[in-house]
Amino acid sequence: MFDAILYLRFHSFANFWLAQIRRLKQPKYMLGAVGGAAYLWFFLIRRGAGSIGGFFSGGPMTGALPTIAAGWLTFYLLIQWMAIGDDNGIPFSAAEVAFLFSAPWPRSGLIAYKVMNSIVAGGFSGLLMALIFSHQAMFSRQAPVTALAWMLVMAVLQLYATFASIIAFRLQGASIRAARRRQLTLGAGVIVLIGIFYAARHSPEIGAAKNPSEFIVAVGASRPLGFLLWPARLMVQPFFASGVVPVLRALGIVALILAGLASAIIRLEMPFEEASIAGSEKLAARLQRMRQTGTIRRAPTSERRNPFALDRLPGQWIALLWKNLLASSGWWLGIRRWAQVAAILVVLSIVLSHAMGSGYWRVAKAMMMFGWMGLFAGIVYGPMLIRFDLRQDLGNLDILRTYPMPGWRMMLGLISAPTAIITSYVWLSLEVIFLAMRGQAPSLPREWFNPAMRAFDLGCALAITPLLTCVQLFIPNMMATLFPTLLRPAQAGGAVGIDQFGQRILLMFGQLITLLIALAPAVLVAWLFIFASKWILGAGPALILGCLGAAVVLVGELWLGIWWLGTRFERMELA
Amino acid sequence: MLTVAGLQKRYGKVIAVDDLSFSVEAGQILGLVGPNGAGKTTTLRCSTGIIPPTQGAIQIGGADLRTNPVAAKQQYAFFPDEPRLFDYLTVRQHLAFVAKIYGVKDHEARGLALLERLELTDKARELPANLSRGMKQKLVIACGLMHQPKLLIFDEPLTGLDPLAIRRMKDLMLELARDGAAIVLSSHLLHLLDEVCSHVLFLKQGRKLAHGTLAEVKAAFSQGESDVPLEEIFIRATGGAEN
Numbered sequence: 001m002f003d004a005i006l007y008l009r010f011h012s013f014a015n016f017w018l019a020q021i022r023r024l025k026q027p028k029y030m031l032g033a034v035g036g037a038a039y040l041w042f043f044l045i046r047r048g049a050g051s052i053g054g055f056f057s058g059g060p061m062t063g064a065l066p067t068i069a070a071g072w073l074t075f076y077l078l079i080q081w082m083a084i085g086d087d088n089g090i091p092f093s094a095a096e097v098a099f100l101f102s103a104p105w106p107r108s109g110l111i112a113y114k115v116m117n118s119i120v121a122g123g124f125s126g127l128l129m130a131l132i133f134s135h136q137a138m139f140s141r142q143a144p145v146t147a148l149a150w151m152l153v154m155a156v157l158q159l160y161a162t163f164a165s166i167i168a169f170r171l172q173g174a175s176i177r178a179a180r181r182r183q184l185t186l187g188a189g190v191i192v193l194i195g196i197f198y199a200a201r202h203s204p205e206i207g208a209a210k211n212p213s214e215f216i217v218a219v220g221a222s223r224p225l226g227f228l229l230w231p232a233r234l235m236v237q238p239f240f241a242s243g244v245v246p247v248l249r250a251l252g253i254v255a256l257i258l259a260g261l262a263s264a265i266i267r268l269e270m271p272f273e274e275a276s277i278a279g280s281e282k283l284a285a286r287l288q289r290m291r292q293t294g295t296i297r298r299a300p301t302s303e304r305r306n307p308f309a310l311d312r313l314p315g316q317w318i319a320l321l322w323k324n325l326l327a328s329s330g331w332w333l334g335i336r337r338w339a340q341v342a343a344i345l346v347v348l349s350i351v352l353s354h355a356m357g358s359g360y361w362r363v364a365k366a367m368m369m370f371g372w373m374g375l376f377a378g379i380v381y382g383p384m385l386i387r388f389d390l391r392q393d394l395g396n397l398d399i400l401r402t403y404p405m406p407g408w409r410m411m412l413g414l415i416s417a418p419t420a421i422i423t424s425y426v427w428l429s430l431e432v433i434f435l436a437m438r439g440q441a442p443s444l445p446r447e448w449f450n451p452a453m454r455a456f457d458l459g460c461a462l463a464i465t466p467l468l469t470c471v472q473l474f475i476p477n478m479m480a481t482l483f484p485t486l487l488r489p490a491q492a493g494g495a496v497g498i499d500q501f502g503q504r505i506l507l508m509f510g511q512l513i514t515l516l517i518a519l520a521p522a523v524l525v526a527w528l529f530i531f532a533s534k535w536i537l538g539a540g541p542a543l544i545l546g547c548l549g550a551a552v553v554l555v556g557e558l559w560l561g562i563w564w565l566g567t568r569f570e571r572m573e574l575a
Numbered sequence: 576m577l578t579v580a581g582l583q584k585r586y587g588k589v590i591a592v593d594d595l596s597f598s599v600e601a602g603q604i605l606g607l608v609g610p611n612g613a614g615k616t617t618t619l620r621c622s623t624g625i626i627p628p629t630q631g632a633i634q635i636g637g638a639d640l641r642t643n644p645v646a647a648k649q650q651y652a653f654f655p656d657e658p659r660l661f662d663y664l665t666v667r668q669h670l671a672f673v674a675k676i677y678g679v680k681d682h683e684a685r686g687l688a689l690l691e692r693l694e695l696t697d698k699a700r701e702l703p704a705n706l707s708r709g710m711k712q713k714l715v716i717a718c719g720l721m722h723q724p725k726l727l728i729f730d731e732p733l734t735g736l737d738p739l740a741i742r743r744m745k746d747l748m749l750e751l752a753r754d755g756a757a758i759v760l761s762s763h764l765l766h767l768l769d770e771v772c773s774h775v776l777f778l779k780q781g782r783k784l785a786h787g788t789l790a791e792v793k794a795a796f797s798q799g800e801s802d803v804p805l806e807e808i809f810i811r812a813t814g815g816a817e818n
Binding site: 299300301302303304306310311316318319322323326327329395396398399401402403404405406570571573 | 620623624625626627644645646647648649651652653655659661662663664665668671672675676677678700701702703704705
């Protein structure tokens with residue numbers, strides 16, 4: 001039995017890497033591999049070899065870190081009991097069910113197979129974690145201990161997940177289903193928290209703590225939390241032990257925990273087959289959906305409200321805007337709700353400024369900060385997060401291609417939904433910033449932000465936002481048109497590997513450069529218009545003129561870009 | 576209605592379809608038959624403009640698919656083998672969306688009639704996740720019929736349907752052809768093609784083996800025997816080999 005498992009694992013592993021290496025013959029993958037390796041070297045490994053350390057650097061550490069690590073691990077272990085659903089059993093893939101369930105192996109053999117898989121998977125993820133979080137130690141003489149510690153801990157976590165899944169399945173057999181189990185876990189958590197607070201109030205050590213670090217250490221040592229954290233402390237001990245004997249002892253204890261868990265799982269020998277088959281079928285259906293649609297999202301099951309009346313607006317492309325706004329109803333506020341939020345912000349600002357008088361600037365400062373954060377997040381991260389455009393419809397390309405509309409109109413319709421969503425959030429952020437300016441006058445340049453100018457500032461910012469957003473969205477949609485496979489999630493059939501990672505890094509740099517190239521002429525035109533007309537017309541009209549100039553440039557660029565993207569879309573090779 | 580002339584499609588060095596010419600007129604049902612990998616789906620996808628051909632000309636209702644794709648696409652409906660729907664649109668929203676795309680004026684009345692005809696009325700507000708495969712297939716058909724296309728292209732339309740649904744699908748195709756639609760149908764179910772097709776086109780390794788009316792093709796390979804089923808004709812035509 002084990003020779004078959006080893007054969008399967010070895011050849012799967014070897015074939016995966018052979019395929020990865022073979023595709024480096026293609027320049028696009030080789031370039032990606034070089035880019036990915038360069039990124040890892042310069043941003044992770046080289047940095048790690050220098051003076052900047054990571055978490056768990058392999059040396060002895062004092063202070064609150066061991067307690068924080070043990071606390072986090074305990075939380076993770078407890079949350080497993082909340083995360084596991086019903087009918088989980090032991091997860092097997094469809095291929096494993098097809099080939100291994102009919103194999104002449106005892107049930108314990110199949111469980112041992114899963115245990116072995118979990119340990120190997122945990123080992124690999126541990127190695128990765130060591131490189132990411134302990135890169136300093138990984139390039140020192142502490143590397144073997146650090147790597148081994150991470151591998152053992154991650155293997156224990158993998159096995160623990162399997163163990164919890166089995167116990168949950170057994171509890172289900174005793175009529176304690178997921179909902180009840182979650183209630184019990186939550187209840188236990190609340191009781192523990194109450195205990196901690198009670199102990200904290202009566203502990204002289206906690207009361208005597210001079211700084212946050214001492215406070216955390218004292219809380220971690222108090223009862224009952226000290227008992228609760230004890231297993232996790234054993235688990236994280238290898239990261240903080242110093243000296244050969246303590247390190248070996250700490251590693252030995254984690255290895256014993258691993259062996260104990262593996263033995264317990266194999267001995268439980270529960271009848272898992274039925275649940276595993278059902279689970280594998282569900283998983284296979286989900287994977288099939290991912291491969292067909294290119295998305296890892298689950299299909300919704302309840303109807304959503306129409307974003308607007310489709311019949312009232314002309315144009316074919318409006319149908320695509322409507323469809324994608326409907327798909328994004330979690331993000332799209334809708335015109336009425338957006339107006340309500342905007343009105344509430346105005347009312348809140350007026351009430352606060354009246355109530356606080358000259359002290360309003362304190363609130364305004366915070367408002368200003370949140371406004372800028374929102375603006376930055378909307379402009380920079382919005383196009384990455386709000387993907388209700390071609391990126392979402394990659395799985396439906398053949399359907400879209402049958403629609404009787406030119407490519408540019410298709411692209412316009414697809415890009416318009418995320419543009420509308422991001423613009424709506426950026427407008428709210430702008431509103432917050434301008435409302436905050438009422439209390440910010442001294443810190444802003446008066447020529448451009450005096451009360452009379454603010455209406456011009458706001459108007460121009462509002463007008464330029466959708467164009468700026470659309471330019472930002474143009475780039476990921478261009479990537480979707482030119483390199484559709486790059487945007488597919490790995491679970492949905494997308495490729496994985498350092499070459500793919502490198503391709504993404506290179507594309508990100510490309511995106512940044514393209515954005516700068518697109519914005520440069522608009523900024524230049526705006527600046528020229530403002531500079532030339534300010535002395536004649538005054539700051540306000542000059543700003544409007546500059547904004548108009550920039551808008552004309554951006555509209556021109558977008559028109560050209562969408563037209564070009566449309567022609568690429570029409571010629572796109574779906575095969 | 577559909578004229579394909581000298582179609583060739585290459586994927587790198589592989590020629591999936593080579594020098595393929597055929598036409599389908601109004602009222603005809605053409606069955607596209609071939610072993611796995613013969614190029615059926617590629618032919619259908621090229622014929623609908625979903626993928627660009629490497630060479631060749633395709634005309635739909637007189638409109639050239641390369642030079643006037645919008646006019647060409649306005650005239651056909653393509654039904655892929657898997658019923659692929661938009662997750663967030665309900666049944667009626669799918670119809671409204673398609674109506675907007677194709678500029679269908681009386682879409683509400685037409686949509687209702689289609690739902691009625693395809694027995695989907697009580698599912699009008701359901702999302703695709705709540706529909707069975709057969710119902711999804713019906714919805715795809717309703718969407719395709721919304722703009723009253725003159726050419727209907729089906730790629731393996733009966734995959735996963737139950738016997739009753741297969742029967743209804745056959746009836747629907749025959750009815751549409753009687754009403755003057757041209758139909759192209761790719762399927763491995765040769766008894767189905769035997770029942771519904773007026774014409775057949777055999778493909779092997781991307782090349783045309785035989786093309787004509789059902790009777791003509793049968794006569795060419797029946798070796799003088801009468802009532803030879805299409806399945807036997809296909810085996811004789813392809814030499815019984817998969818490729």
